[in-house]
Amino acid sequence: MVEMVSRPYASAFEKFAAGNPDILCLSADLTSSCEIDGFRDRHPEQFVSMGMAEQNMMSFAGGLGLAGFRPFIHTFGVFMYRRPYDQLMASIAYPRRKVRLMGFLPGVTTPGGMTHQSIEDISVMRSIPNMTILETGDATEVESICEAADSIDGPVWCRVLRGSVPRLFDTPIKVGEMRELSSGDDVLVVTSGICTEEAMRARSALKEAGLSIRHLHLHTIKPFDAKALLDHIGSVKHGVITLENHVTEGGIGSLVAETMADAGVGKRLIRLGLKDTYAHGGSRPYLMRYYGLDALALVRGTEELMGQSFGISEDDLDDARIDDVHSLVKAEAL
Amino acid sequence: MKNEKTTEEIALGIRRRVFEHSMRNNGGYLSQACSAGEQLAWLYNEALNLGQPTLPMIPKPFEGVPSPDNPDYHTGAGYNGPASPDYDRLFIAPAHYALVAYATLIEVGRMAPEGLEMFNKDGSSVEMIGAEHSPGMEVHNGTLGIGLSTAAGLAYGRKLRGDTGKTWVFMSDGEVQEGQTWEAVQACAFHNVEVKAIMDVNDQQCDGAMDSVMEVGDIRTKFINFGAHCVEVDGHDLDAIRQASEEKHEGKPLIILARTNPFHAMSILEERFPRLHYVRFKSEDERARMNVSIAKDLGVDPVDYAH
Ligand SMILES: Cc1ncc(C[n+]2csc(CCOP(=O)(O)OP(=O)(O)O)c2C)c(N)n1
Numbered sequence: 059m060v061e062m063v064s065r066p067y068a069s070a071f072e073k074f075a076a077g078n079p080d081i082l083c084l085s086a087d088l089t090s091s092c093e094i095d096g097f098r099d100r101h102p103e104q105f106v107s108m109g110m111a112e113q114n115m116m117s118f119a120g121g122l123g124l125a126g127f128r129p130f131i132h133t134f135g136v137f138m139y140r141r142p143y144d145q146l147m148a149s150i151a152y153p154r155r156k157v158r159l160m161g162f163l164p165g166v167t168t169p170g171g172m173t174h175q176s177i178e179d180i181s182v183m184r185s186i187p188n189m190t191i192l193e194t195g196d197a198t199e200v201e202s203i204c205e206a207a208d209s210i211d212g213p214v215w216c217r218v219l220r221g222s223v224p225r226l227f228d229t230p231i232k233v234g235e236m237r238e239l240s241s242g243d244d245v246l247v248v249t250s251g252i253c254t255e256e257a258m259r260a261r262s263a264l265k266e267a268g269l270s271i272r273h274l275h276l277h278t279i280k281p282f283d284a285k286a287l288l289d290h291i292g293s294v295k296h297g298v299i300t301l302e303n304h305v306t307e308g309g310i311g312s313l314v315a316e317t318m319a320d321a322g323v324g325k326r327l328i329r330l331g332l333k334d335t336y337a338h339g340g341s342r343p344y345l346m347r348y349y350g351l352d353a354l355a356l357v358r359g360t361e362e363l364m365g366q367s368f369g370i371s372e373d374d375l376d377d378a379r380i381d382d383v384h385s386l387v388k389a390e391a392l
Numbered sequence: 393m394k395n396e397k398t399t400e401e402i403a404l405g406i407r408r409r410v411f412e413h414s415m416r417n418n419g420g421y422l423s424q425a426c427s428a429g430e431q432l433a434w435l436y437n438e439a440l441n442l443g444q445p446t447l448p449m450i451p452k453p454f455e456g457v458p459s460p461d462n463p464d465y466h467t468g469a470g471y472n473g474p475a476s477p478d479y480d481r482l483f484i485a486p487a488h489y490a491l492v493a494y495a496t497l498i499e500v501g502r503m504a505p506e507g508l509e510m511f512n513k514d515g516s517s518v519e520m521i522g523a524e525h526s527p528g529m530e531v532h533n534g535t536l537g538i539g540l541s542t543a544a545g546l547a548y549g550r551k552l553r554g555d556t557g558k559t560w561v562f563m564s565d566g567e568v569q570e571g572q573t574w575e576a577v578q579a580c581a582f583h584n585v586e587v588k589a590i591m592d593v594n595d596q597q598c599d600g601a602m603d604s605v606m607e608v609g610d611i612r613t614k615f616i617n618f619g620a621h622c623v624e625v626d627g628h629d630l631d632a633i634r635q636a637s638e639e640k641h642e643g644k645p646l647i648i649l650a651r652t653n654p655f656h657a658m659s660i661l662e663e664r665f666p667r668l669h670y671v672r673f674k675s676e677d678e679r680a681r682m683n684v685s686i687a688k689d690l691g692v693d694p695v696d697y698a699h
């Protein structure tokens with residue numbers, strides 16, 4: 059049974075930031091939804107309430123950076139780059155301010171529909187010069203995201219998980235590296251964020267079907283270690299599959315495609331994720347099934363790559379975790 | 393459509409439905425029914441001139457997002473009737489008020505009660521944060537602060553086309569923290585857009601009391617200085633709202649600030665003040681106490697939520 063960790067960001071951020079006067083915690087009226095309500099109450103001198111006014115918040119954070127502070131901005135990911143994209147560019151990215159952008163509710167982890175789901179943020183951030191991109195896939199990564207982000211000399215975009223988060227790994231994020239979760243030689247599966255757990259659910263069924271899977275988990279999306287990825291691709295016979303909680307354009311699928319094309323690798327690549335579509339509101343398991351981001355989607359992708367059916371059905375996959383709807387770990391509202 | 397109920401009855405009906413829903417689901421956007429009940433009841437029952445709904449009383453399931461491969465895509469605006477030149481239009485700018493807006497549609501006979509049972513259910517179009525395919529919605533407003541601009545643009549476009557119907561927008565006070573709201577008023581004043589807005593000024597936002605999150609000061613004076621005609625009323629006083637809506641606002645947007653109480657008609661919610669943005673019951677005991685108390689306030693039996 060996977061260990062579930064309750065609100066890992068809340069305690070990790072407090073442990074990391076409390077008492078460090080150069081770190082300020084900025085919030086845009088989503089304080090408890092981003093698990094920093096306890097920090098606000100216990101460390102008011104380091105907390106800056108910016109109201110629901112994200113454009114100002116971004117340039118304000120740029121100004122704080124100029125004054126030598128390292129602001130950690132907290133809100134839902136979407137509200138941090140869609141409306142205030144211009145401010146993000148001019149006030150933070152271009153001048154390389156040490157602003158840590160903590161984007162909550164990545165992709166379809168929110169029932170809030172199109173306006174709340176950051177499905178193209180990685181694509182946007184990858185195209186911004188000077189931006190570093192980190193994504194958390196388990197509780198250990200959430201617990202280490204603050205140190206990892208703060209080790210960067212420049213702005214950092216982080217996709218942060220909240221609430222009840224599974225513990226899949228026992229070592230912290232090491233910026234620039236990737237995790238090798240299994241070392242097979244038939245197919246390379248590359249995942250990030252919540253899709254890594256999905257790929258792990260498919261592991262035993264694929265093994266049973268006689269496939270040897272090499273599985274990589276990416277927490278660092280930019281900068282990216284192309285050489286390490288190419289080595290992994292070189293050690294599988296059939297090709298690569300990517301699975302991400304994001305549109306397939308511009309995310310890790312694109313990253314892998316570009317890496318392969320740049321190096322002239324002639325293997326097949328199947329990119330799974332949101333297929334050039336917006337999403338809608340619903341529970342996370344439902345949306346992951348509807349848009350093909352779950353373990354079953356990975357199995358089907360593998361079958362497509364191998365050109366054969368393995369007869370694997372939902373029942374053959376490891377159990378999905380069902381979140382308790384009324385869990386107290388859930389934030390209020392969204 | 394003819395009014396079968398009084399606006400007071402509809403406001404009460406809205407609160408009863410949102411209360412029942414929140415009890416069954418262990419929480420919800422309950423306080424928005426307290427603050428905005430009169431405003432939405434008044435809009436639908438008195439202010440708006442709307443045609444018969446063009447969409448089925450029982451909402452259809454989610455039918456896909458807009459895309460070239462989805463030619464039958466349509467929004468949920470049909471619950472407000474057809475978009476004819478002489479009919480009015482309404483936007484619900486703060487999309488988290490959707491639960492209250494859906495309850496209103498039911499009370500005025502534009503949606504079947506079954507619609508509320510589909511709220512936030514997987515595969516349903518009745519989304520928690522009103523989507524543009526949700527009943528009564530025409531655009532996505534879940535990203536706050538864009539509603540007034542859309543309404544202003546539509547009002548301006550309709551003026552150019554010679555439409556006689558009015559364009560209304562229901563707003564929340566949190567939206568005044570977003571710069572776009574002020575850009576919208578500025579553009580309305582400059583282009584003489586006579587859009588009409590009613591804002592639920594409940595002095596609260598997600599983090600709590602607005603004054604503790606980001607003070608906004610005297611917003612009536614600010615709106616006037618930006619070029620709006622702005623009147624402030626008690627948002628639970630229907631006569632005052634009616635009068636405010638009669639105000640002349642030639643060449644300017646009309647903004648009615650409806651000052652409201654976020655626990656109006658559900659007095660026990662004051663226990664949670666000023667953290668009322670989303671009420672999730674903290675314990676079975678609290679849920680049970682609130683059930684009995686609110687039911688009494690609303691003149692109904694407590695909700696049998698165990699079944
Ligand atoms: C641009 C944007 N930023 C943040 C949010 C998250 N959010 C949803 S509701 C809300 C509070 C806004 O205040 P108000 O609408 O007055 O809330 P209420 O009175 O219902 O508590 C916030 C910050 C959002 N939906 N859009």
Ligand SMILES: [Mg+2]
Nearest residue numbers: 565566594596
């Ligand atoms: Mg409010």
